[in-house]
């Protein structure tokens with residue numbers, strides 16, 4: 001498949017079929033009501049913003065959703081990372097690297113690797129929020 005023009009105006013970009021598939025049909029998209037943790041991250045250079053929400057039961061992430069205002073790669077990486085964290089413990093989810101996210105999508109153009117970093121940082125920010133809320137509850 002030929003690359004599709006970037007919505008951010010960077011011209012034609014060669015994306016893997018999986019990236020385009022996740023961009024066109026994003027899994028787990030939308031705000032979560034009453035999450036156990038929520039994280040917001042952004043890239044000041046391109047202006048893209050991402051929210052990741054999690055539900056945790058017995059230390060395991062049982063649900064994960066996202067909202068992203070950003071480029072094709074930011075939407076695809078945030079969507080796939082919601083699938084990657086489900087079923088993992090919070091400790092395991094903290095180990096997910098942006099490289100693993102990109103590999104799951106069949107790779108990203110080198111200049112788009114920073115978009116996958118947003119997904120990694122989004123998960124970390126969400127888990128930090130969860131752990132903070134959890135320790136506050138305990139008092």
Ligand code: FES
Nearest residue numbers: 046048071074115
């Ligand atoms: Fe900003 Fe992709 S261009 S996250």
